[in-house]
Amino acid sequence: MQVHFIHPGHSYLPELEAYAAHLRPWGHEARTHQNASTVPADARVVWWMCGRVRTMDHQRFAQAFQVHEYASASVPPCAWAKDQIKRWTQPKPSYRLFQNEWVRQRLGFADDVPWEFREMGVSSTFLTPPTIQGAAEFDMVYLGDMVRLQHFLPVFEGLEQAGMRTLLVGSIPAPLQRQFQAFKRITVTGKVPHHEVPAQLRRARCALNLVPDRLPYSEQTSTKLLEYCAIGLPVISTDYRWVRNFASSNPAAIAYLPAQASASAYADFFRKTRDMASGPSPDMGGWAWPHTLARLNIWKAAGLAP
Structure with a gap:
């Protein structure tokens, strides 16, 4: 059929x-x-x-x-x-x-x-341990909807001020390309086949989960956060209802960004969490x-x- x-x-x-x-x-x-x-x-x-x-x-x-x-x-x-x-x-x-x-x-x-x-x-490709894992090339990695990054430009300005290297997995939409070209420590992969995404995520030591605290996003599953956890990456996330509920029942290493902060405040936050360890990893096999x-x-x- x-x-x-x-x-x-x-x-x-x-x-x-x-x-x-x-x-x-x-x-x-x-x-x-x-x-x-x-x-x-x-x-x-x-x-x-x-x-x-x-x-x-x-x-x-x-x-x-x-x-x-x-x-x-x-x-x-x-x-x-x-x-x-x-x-x-x-x-x-x-x-x-x-x-x-x-x-x-x-x-x-x-x-x-x-x-x-x-x-x-979660695809099995995210749950398969890598054969070789070297030192991380990037401090942060972001996977997901690039259009919403318009609302998080101060976060990326803070990463720049903190001297951190960031990898964006995907393509920047045309209206945002000029703003992101100003960031010297950001690398953009362009469109990546789904089976290659785990290898891209493993290039970083920490992942960004940037979800607006507004409906419907705040009540729905963040697929990229599931994939980050399946890889075993610690996560820095915006603070909203779904991610708090997930963290309460899954022992994931998640730190929360301050809400609507200035670029300099974000930079201070990233400096403090620079050595954020992976911590406990939830068992994502059931996902x-x-x-x-x-x-x-x-x-x-x-x-x-x-």
């Missing part, structure tokens, strides 16, 4: 690769589409990575088992309004997946559609994608499990 995943956005979703690997031993093939027009009308399983789903597209697959997956609530601007629009206008699927209880309550669907939670996972996906009931509900 072919399982058709519809992902209209531009963000990288590692779960799509994990789904394909999970389905393969059962003889199924996963196909990813940017829009519904390339999905055949006789598809048996259509899996929407929501976004808005147009009713006319949904109706074209009326005979299919249709999944609506909400790995995140809507993001600003107008995040709350967008979630309300989804609540009242989204067509009714066969099954829903939510990242967590907050996302489910935020969307607030009041019907009898079966649902369950699907947490984020590996095979374990995360094996816990789901959807495979039987959709007729995919043997």
